Amino acid sequence: MSPKPIYVAIDTDNMHQAQMLSAQVTRAGAGIKLGLQFFCNHGKAGVESLIKACAQPPSVFLDLKFHDIPNTVAGAIASLEGLKIDFINVHAAGGEAMMVAAKKAAEALSSKPKLLAVTVLTSLDDEALNAVGQQTPAQHQVLTLAKLTKKCGLDGVVCSAHEIETIRAECGDNFALMVPGIRPEGSDIGDQKRVMTPKEAIDKGANHLVIGRPITQSADPQKTIQEILESIAT
Numbered sequence: 001m002s003p004k005p006i007y008v009a010i011d012t013d014n015m016h017q018a019q020m021l022s023a024q025v026t027r028a029g030a031g032i033k034l035g036l037q038f039f040c041n042h043g044k045a046g047v048e049s050l051i052k053a054c055a056q057p058p059s060v061f062l063d064l065k066f067h068d069i070p071n072t073v074a075g076a077i078a079s080l081e082g083l084k085i086d087f088i089n090v091h092a093a094g095g096e097a098m099m100v101a102a103k104k105a106a107e108a109l110s111s112k113p114k115l116l117a118v119t120v121l122t123s124l125d126d127e128a129l130n131a132v133g134q135q136t137p138a139q140h141q142v143l144t145l146a147k148l149t150k151k152c153g154l155d156g157v158v159c160s161a162h163e164i165e166t167i168r169a170e171c172g173d174n175f176a177l178m179v180p181g182i183r184p185e186g187s188d189i190g191d192q193k194r195v196m197t198p199k200e201a202i203d204k205g206a207n208h209l210v211i212g213r214p215i216t217q218s219a220d221p222q223k224t225i226q227e228i229l230e231s232i233a234t
């Protein structure tokens with residue numbers, strides 16, 4: 001399966017609901033993002049059963065954000081052997097040796113997923129970073145970790161829409177930017193604080209968009225995906 005411009009966050013632990021959504025999303029030409037909530041409930045077998053529920057093989061982003069010592073992260077990634085996945089991720093704060101080990105483990109998987117890094121969680125502001133002993137402002141830290149990610153040979157980062165331009169300028173074109181916090185024109189912001197439309201994010205240089213509730217809670221998810229795909233194609 002080739003990577004897609006849109007990944008729909010399947011944020012549910014209900015298998016039936018996840019299967020229905022995944023099938024619809026795949027039909028509409030988007031990929032699926034599965035996170036810890038789904039994976040902790042259903043594991044590898046659950047991911048496989050979602051893949052089977054789709055008429056054609058879906059593009060899968062397994063968003064498990066590994067963060068541990070190099071050997072453990074490499075082992076966790078190796079344990080994903082057999083799954084047809086296009087993207088996995090780690091925390092860049094796990095450091096250089098961990099990211100290098102993670103990349104080697106990802107390359108050894110038969111599905112050869114791209115490996116992304118999370119820089120600074122958008123739930124952490126400067127004050128929260130200070131409280132964990134980190135004096136650098138979040139914006140600087142994001143850039144420091146994006147550059148380290150690139151140096152370690154990873155394929156890109158997950159970043160907020162407001163970080164796209166600076167990371168793109170620093171890390172170049174051959175670096176995937178996967179961007180959540182996206183809201184199509186006129187949709188509910190929900191608990192997201194700073195959002196951007198799909199078109200704005202793509203124009204700024206995003207490669208892939210993560211979109212959840214505007215699609216999963218739409219009365220017609222397929223139509224909503226088609227409208228978003230049309231909006232970014234123009």
Ligand code: C5P
Nearest residue numbers: 009011122180181192210211212213214
């Ligand atoms: O429903 P919504 O579009 O807000 O979902 C966005 C998805 O992206 C969720 O799975 C959320 O956990 C994830 N995410 C995010 N912001 C980040 C990183 C990940 O919203 N900074």
